[in-house]
Amino acid sequence: MFSYTADSLKSELNSKGWRLTPQRETILQVFQTLARGNHLSAEELHDILGQRGEPISLSTVYRTVKLMARMGILRELELAEGHKHYELNSASPHHHHHLVCVQCNRTIEFENDSIWKQGLKQVDRAGFQMIDCQLTIYTICPEALRMGWPASVPSRWMCSRSIASMEPTEKPEISSPQP
Ligand SMILES: [Zn+2]
Ligand SMILES: [Zn+2]
Secondary structure (H helix, E strand, O other): OOOOOHHHHHHHHHHOOOOOOHHHHHHHHHHHOOOOOOOEEHHHHHHHHHHOOOOOOHHHHHHHHHHHHHOOOEEEEEOHHHOEEEEEOOOOOOOEEEEEEOOOOOEEEEEOHHHHHHHHHHHHHHOOOOOOOOOEEEEOOHHHHHOOOOOOOOOOOOOHHHHHHHOOOOOOOOOOOOO
């Protein structure tokens, strides 16, 4: 997994006329320590920063992740209902793609070179420059299907696995959805 050091990032940002402020560095650190396959929304990032005792206003978090995505430092992943999640961009040419559960946002990553190659071909033909190439496949996860999605699944219900992946600490099993 590729990760920026503070110094390599600083020089890269400086060359693009952007300063790595302490706030931006803190935000970047959260993404650097995120387990592979996890993606954060601006709201989740904001919560984590608060828990770490480094509160940064939600509007600053929004602005910063947007900017980092435009610079190619973060990848923006569009989940269900226009809900954006972010992850660290990888320097590897094997950019990954996502299966996303529209009920619980549970996300599974996969790699596929032919998607990347096809994207590059289209971009070259148009004379554009590629920043990112990602395929998002919208799905219903097996847990939601077993629950009888959509009729018998409350709209706020989250699969236990997606809750578990957001909470690294031990949590009691959630046996029934909230009414
Ligand atoms: Zn991903
Ligand atoms: Zn799900």
